[in-house]
Amino acid sequence: MAAALALWAGAVAAAPPERVVSINLCTDQLAMMLAAPGQLLSVSHISHDPNVSVMLDTALGYPVNHGQAEEVFRLQPDLVLAGEFTSAYTVGLLRRLGVEVAVLPVVTKLEGIPGNLRAVGALLGREAEAEAQAAKFTATLERLRRHGSTAPRAALHYANNYTSGEHSLAHEILTAAGFRNIAAEAGLAGGGTLAMERLVMLMPDLVISGQAYPGASRSEEVLRHPAMEALRDRHAAGALSDAEWICGTPAVLGAVARLVDLHDAADTP
Amino acid sequence: MTRLLLPILSLLVAGLFAASLLIGPAGLSPVDSLAALIRGDRLAETLVMREIRLPRALLAVLVGAALGLAGAAMQGYLRNPLAEPGLIGVSGSAALGAVLALQTGFAGAYLFALPLSALAGAVVAVLLILMLAGARGGSITLILAGIAVSALAGALTSLVLNLSPNPFAASEIVFWMMGSLVDRSMDHVLLAAPFIALGALVLLTQARALDALTLGEDAAASMGVHLARLRLLLVLGVASMVGAATAVAGAIGFVGLVVPHVLRPLVGARPSALLPASAIGGAALVLMADIAVRLILPERDLKLGVLTALVGAPLFLHLIYKTRAQGL
Numbered sequence: 001m002a003a004a005l006a007l008w009a010g011a012v013a014a015a016p017p018e019r020v021v022s023i024n025l026c027t028d029q030l031a032m033m034l035a036a037p038g039q040l041l042s043v044s045h046i047s048h049d050p051n052v053s054v055m056l057d058t059a060l061g062y063p064v065n066h067g068q069a070e071e072v073f074r075l076q077p078d079l080v081l082a083g084e085f086t087s088a089y090t091v092g093l094l095r096r097l098g099v100e101v102a103v104l105p106v107v108t109k110l111e112g113i114p115g116n117l118r119a120v121g122a123l124l125g126r127e128a129e130a131e132a133q134a135a136k137f138t139a140t141l142e143r144l145r146r147h148g149s150t151a152p153r154a155a156l157h158y159a160n161n162y163t164s165g166e167h168s169l170a171h172e173i174l175t176a177a178g179f180r181n182i183a184a185e186a187g188l189a190g191g192g193t194l195a196m197e198r199l200v201m202l203m204p205d206l207v208i209s210g211q212a213y214p215g216a217s218r219s220e221e222v223l224r225h226p227a228m229e230a231l232r233d234r235h236a237a238g239a240l241s242d243a244e245w246i247c248g249t250p251a252v253l254g255a256v257a258r259l260v261d262l263h264d265a266a267d268t269p
Numbered sequence: 270m271t272r273l274l275l276p277i278l279s280l281l282v283a284g285l286f287a288a289s290l291l292i293g294p295a296g297l298s299p300v301d302s303l304a305a306l307i308r309g310d311r312l313a314e315t316l317v318m319r320e321i322r323l324p325r326a327l328l329a330v331l332v333g334a335a336l337g338l339a340g341a342a343m344q345g346y347l348r349n350p351l352a353e354p355g356l357i358g359v360s361g362s363a364a365l366g367a368v369l370a371l372q373t374g375f376a377g378a379y380l381f382a383l384p385l386s387a388l389a390g391a392v393v394a395v396l397l398i399l400m401l402a403g404a405r406g407g408s409i410t411l412i413l414a415g416i417a418v419s420a421l422a423g424a425l426t427s428l429v430l431n432l433s434p435n436p437f438a439a440s441e442i443v444f445w446m447m448g449s450l451v452d453r454s455m456d457h458v459l460l461a462a463p464f465i466a467l468g469a470l471v472l473l474t475q476a477r478a479l480d481a482l483t484l485g486e487d488a489a490a491s492m493g494v495h496l497a498r499l500r501l502l503l504v505l506g507v508a509s510m511v512g513a514a515t516a517v518a519g520a521i522g523f524v525g526l527v528v529p530h531v532l533r534p535l536v537g538a539r540p541s542a543l544l545p546a547s548a549i550g551g552a553a554l555v556l557m558a559d560i561a562v563r564l565i566l567p568e569r570d571l572k573l574g575v576l577t578a579l580v581g582a583p584l585f586l587h588l589i590y591k592t593r594a595q596g597l
Contacts, residue, residue, distance in 0.1 A: 226455065
């Protein structure tokens with residue numbers, strides 16, 4: 001992280017970039033929040049997908065790119081914002097073509113989000129805006145945070161029995177809202193699968209299911225499995241949209257707020 | 270031996286069924302598991318036993334019986350030991366029917382839309398195979414026709430899943446081509462059971478006619494076998510069983526090849542003895558494969574077809590070699 005920041009510092013020394021292109025869903029969000037009018041030329045096509053984009057309305061105001069070096073280069077950007085999971089080939093090719101590419105690391109801690117805001121702010125020459133957003137984020141998170149002595153045990157359950165363990169943003173979101181994460185109890189360090197049998201045996205107080213996407217898939221059938229339905233009938237349950245959980249950006253506050261509502265509802269019988 | 274075979278096979282299936290109920294990643298003790306299954310006293314254990322493990326074990330029996338019986342029946346009718354639902358594209362076409370129903374939303378239109386669509390896919394494949402290879406076609410024609418039907422069905426299944434708006438659909442191509450029983454529910458048992466039972470009934474009633482057919486079509490006709498009727502019932506019986514099995518478990522290959530091959534020397538060449546034995550043997554084989562995937566990679570969804578192919582493909586090659594040696 002420190003090394004990455006140092007790398008950006010070098011890039012920022014010059015005048016602020018005027019033609020910025022973002023090719024990653026998460027950098028899209030940060031760029032749209034912070035960029036000066038006219039500074040951001042294009043966002044990734046994923047930001048136009050209502051299933052995963054939290055800032056859909058804003059994103060619809062920007063032309064999309066598909067993250068391919070050729071189309072990005074044609075926009076003649078002086079800065080490209082990419083994510084850690086952006087194809088290394090694309091990043092390498094753009095750099096060889098002389099385009100400045102900043103690769104933003106994936107954030108697995110809520111504390112890392114203000115840092116990300118400041119980093120993108122520095123890259124765009126919008127330090128003041130970034131500082132304001134970072135302060136707002138920290139204040140809102142502190143206001144939402146639940147510490148209650150009774151921490152209900154929650155299970156995150158996504159397609160293919162995927163769940164998130166201790167070192168993940170989803171775990172931090174759960175904990176901030178005052179829940180304990182059963183995947184961490186089961187010993188999962190990061191993201192991974194937890195067999196449905198094991199999840200049922202852990203008897204969570206709350207099941208938080210991933211959203212269902214259009215079309216059909218066997219992977220998502222586990223979300224409606226009778227055993228999971230039985231767990232949901234027993235206690236509170238929520239189906240949460242994935243969009244707010246994906247990116248280490250202030251969008252996660254939406255997820256925290258929704259979970260806090262579930263927590264408060266569970267507390268008042 | 271023949272008289273003892275069915276009870277022995279049934280005992281084997283009963284033992285494997287119990288093992289299937291007792292083995293799983295939750296690591297419950299056998300006593301707790303059975304108590305929860307029967308009495309339903311503790312919520313978590315009961316959910317695991319009744320909603321997760323029981324449907325899985327029941328489906329392994331149903332799917333295995335369907336594939337074993339369908340294989341033996343096709344081999345009896347075509348008088349060719351290589352005729353297996355997976356190899357000749359019947360399972361693949363059933364998977365295509367199921368995938369089309371799921372992705373177009375037709376599967377949700379009414380209760381049995383999914384297995385019926387898979388059945389329709391299987392009917393098309395069986396008819397194509399009979400048309401291309403027929404009772405008089407040799408092994409080579411049968412296998413070539415099977416390759417063509419399988420390849421087309423597989424390609425179309427991939428196409429449909431790649432076109433799906435669902436982000437998970439394309440990664441499920443391997444499920445439809447290899448089969449799995451992970452996290453199935455009682456709903457799937459209820460969808461498949463009626464069609465598999467009906468298909469079994471139809472095929473078992475044709476056992477005598479298939480016996481007569483071993484003497485040749487003319488001899489069978491002179492013995493009072495109505496050949497057109499036999500063909501129709503065979504197509505419907507095989508399609509019904511393979512279609513329903515594939516709709517809930519994906520295409521699991523080689524079961525219908527391995528099981529009749531192993532049992533044929535024990536029961537003699539008579540289809541009437543081979544059909545019921547193959548049904549029970551198929552159930553045993555799929556139960557074994559499904560237990561093995563849980564023991565080998567308990568946290569991952571290893572596909573059943575991988576294991577059945579590891580056993581079946583070498584046997585298939587051996588059979589081809591033998592067929593070639595006989596100059597067919």
